[in-house]
Amino acid sequence: MMAKQNFADRVIARTLELASPIAAGIDPRPDLLSSRAAAAAGGSHVRLARAYERFALDVLDGLVGVVPAVKVQIAFYEALGLPGVAAYARTLRAAKERGFLVIGDVKRGDIGPSSQAYADAHFGAAAGADADALTVSPYLGRDTIAPFLVRCREEGRGLFALVRTSNPSAPEVQDLVAGGRPIYEHVAGLVEEWGRDLRGAEGYSSLGAVVGATYPEELAAIRSRHPRLLILVPGYGAQGGTAMDVVAALDARAAGILVASSRGILRAYRAAEDRGASGRDAVHAAALEMRDQIRAAWDARRRAEGGPREA
């Protein structure tokens, strides 16, 4: 069997094709559904799971041709028990059918046979959930990553290890300084080392990093030390990260990162549906707007860098 195309190469190719370094976050919650759909679901987990699925299909249809990737947050599905887990797997499938690269935001992190079981659970097979890439936690070291690597290599899949997250308490552990460098910088180095065998033709490895947009200095520092680290960048928009913050991490072709935004894009849905308009069209417009913001910031940055410099 021929190995599938390297995940990082697929990310770069699709990013360039759409001129859009975006992973739209699918984080379904009752307050993002149309008011009618949320009310109809009521307290029923079965109905809510079905409503999440319809919502996700609308959102996916709105995103076609605008973003290369989607990131689906499993926790919201897991909270609904079996019907939720089933809806999660079907949503991944629907996203793949529409041509998206699909990132399962599962943040798993275990070791040995347990880590292997998570790879089995989330990288296809009969279990149903078949993501192209997953988010994973690095706290236990290489033992968490190892069981996934073969699948990444042979099946063109990817991983994003948490390095510097976007949340307020991220510094508590991640910013402790060891040997003159913060922990997240050590972890970024480990991630690069662990992923060495997964480098594609573009020079990026399919083992990437999660670095939040809410800490632009840290993001810029990581990018300058690791010019070919594929980075998933959450925290854009609602959490405070701006377009200027994230473009600093793009490479010369405006690729190499996937900016994740969920609420920023998804919020448009309910407002539109509640006034009788198309949520799908609203999501489409919001994603286009985000793409254009990033492009404008990118152009502004290039102009600034290309212009005359004064010491």
Place this chain on the structure above:
Amino acid sequence: MMAKQNFADRVIARTLELASPIAAGIDPRPDLLSSRAAAAAGGSHVRLARAYERFALDVLDGLVGVVPAVKVQIAFYEALGLPGVAAYARTLRAAKERGFLVIGDVKRGDIGPSSQAYADAHFGAAAGADADALTVSPYLGRDTIAPFLVRCREEGRGLFALVRTSNPSAPEVQDLVAGGRPIYEHVAGLVEEWGRDLRGAEGYSSLGAVVGATYPEELAAIRSRHPRLLILVPGYGAQGGTAMDVVAALDARAAGILVASSRGILRAYRAAEDRGASGRDAVHAAALEMRDQIRAAWDARRRAEGGPREA
């Protein structure tokens, strides 16, 4: 509604009652089932999930009256998709019905609404999985823990945050030294701080730590700095941790830790079943043996400490 008894107090009470600081690990895998059951399940996830459930019921029946707690590894169930997830929830229920404190070994670690969704998913409610306590990852800081704390306080539930794990690559991140102290020691301090409001009558907090038996010096160091930190200790037996290693972390009443062992106890099952004997009885005997080993090591340690000392 009256709040349920503090989780840490429940752990101490049951440990003293059974004179057994043990959490038996339920990590179902095909090679632990009887050969007949494994063969009958074949490649079917549905049949394998059913076989896991029967296996767990046998094991639980064998453990009644010997261990206060069980730790169920969700990854093996998750790998089987929906039938696995359903079997996991039913196994937790069966364990509770038999009087065990039930720890869901889920190692989740997310933030904000996603972390809240994990609490909803694994702390009861309609989703089905209803653990008394969970394992969680500390890499994202307090934001991971916060959504669980209310549930812990009001419902007598607990958490064990990963501090110093038992696996070979644990040192890569956890042993980096910041300000003269390894990261795991910083994390132990954070865990103690985050759990301050969850202290029970015995002085232990319901927010405990995971510290592996395979690194006895680190375990002893953490215990000496944190005399009232509830510790879940994996890595006993098959992974190399000995009874002498773990008793150093017990308090004056031989409580305050839960030594987790899965393969050490579960391995007896298949051997017995395959020769036509009772797997349940074999598990019972293996758990009694582990309890007696720990007691003997505890007695030896007390004698050594009580005896004459030479400088």
